[in-house]
Amino acid sequence: MSEYILEMRDVVFDYPGGIRALNGISMAIEKGKKIAVLGPNGSGKSTLFLHFNGILRPKSGKVFYRGQQIKYHRDYLVNLRKNVGIVFQDPDIQLFAGSVFQEVSFGPMNLGFSIPEVEKRVVEALKACGIEELKHRPTHFLSFGQKKRVSIADVLAMDPEVLVLDEPAAYLDPKHEQKLVELLEELCRKGKQVILSTHDVELAYAWADYVFVLKAGRLAAEGTPQEVFQNETLVKEADLRKPQLLEICDILKQKGFVFNKMPRNIPEFREELLIYVES
Numbered sequence: 001m002s003e004y005i006l007e008m009r010d011v012v013f014d015y016p017g018g019i020r021a022l023n024g025i026s027m028a029i030e031k032g033k034k035i036a037v038l039g040p041n042g043s044g045k046s047t048l049f050l051h052f053n054g055i056l057r058p059k060s061g062k063v064f065y066r067g068q069q070i071k072y073h074r075d076y077l078v079n080l081r082k083n084v085g086i087v088f089q090d091p092d093i094q095l096f097a098g099s100v101f102q103e104v105s106f107g108p109m110n111l112g113f114s115i116p117e118v119e120k121r122v123v124e125a126l127k128a129c130g131i132e133e134l135k136h137r138p139t140h141f142l143s144f145g146q147k148k149r150v151s152i153a154d155v156l157a158m159d160p161e162v163l164v165l166d167e168p169a170a171y172l173d174p175k176h177e178q179k180l181v182e183l184l185e186e187l188c189r190k191g192k193q194v195i196l197s198t199h200d201v202e203l204a205y206a207w208a209d210y211v212f213v214l215k216a217g218r219l220a221a222e223g224t225p226q227e228v229f230q231n232e233t234l235v236k237e238a239d240l241r242k243p244q245l246l247e248i249c250d251i252l253k254q255k256g257f258v259f260n261k262m263p264r265n266i267p268e269f270r271e272e273l274l275i276y277v278e279s
């Protein structure tokens, strides 16, 4: 059994018209790690994600799920998509039903669950996304951020093993971004595999166990957030920016502050400060 949940080997993908979106991507996603895929607009994040559940098929190269090469016939894909759920970048592409309830119930209904089970899953998914009050609202009048949360509920209601979220934080206000991060933490605690894409270096640095950096359809770097963001050359070459917390830590280090462990968020930072002050 492979320790990797998803793996790509030399994946090349062209859109019609010969646009090369992925130019030889090899990556292995370790089971149980919180994964962020970072990269500027157009670097290939969405295209990469659509390969994870076989919506797109590589021109060349291979994709593996749990050590098994993905096959592209209907039965295999139906089963794969039960296990790997994708929240699209654009909720307008994902959402199609009239009301939020209809929308979120579609997945579990399709999986053949009983009506009470469907109802239960929908309510839980709406609750997890903080949108219970939107249950009977027509989806097409919702704000972009609300739609984004409905599309996350869509996938949660299916209860897949792997959740792939394409720019889940885009268009969310600070409160809902915080809630999203808490939700992702909880999902990870429950043993779900979460993979997200973002161009937000702060989010990736604070949340992920491991990051992959895309640039122009290629993998520009990978590593722990500390490894990636403390490497000045890499940050520059991959068109990234240093997270603000790291900038602050750099200033403190220049002033003689010694960190036991580079903090990734404010609670960790506070802990380091207290250790320093008390020593």
Ligand SMILES: Nc1ncnc2c1ncn2[C@@H]1O[C@H](COP(=O)(O)OP(=O)(O)O)[C@@H](O)[C@H]1O
Pocket (backbone or CB within 6 Å): 015, 016, 019, 020, 021, 039, 040, 041, 042, 043, 044, 045, 046, 047, 048
């Ligand atoms: N449906 C499409 N048809 C043609 N080109 C596309 C399509 N979707 C994306 N592309 C192109 O593929 C490249 C990668 O895009 P994408 O995967 O959306 O990047 P990202 O998600 O990182 O912004 C870009 O050059 C983009 O213009």
Ligand SMILES: [Mg+2]
Pocket (backbone or CB within 6 Å): 045, 046, 047, 089, 166
């Ligand atoms: Mg995208």
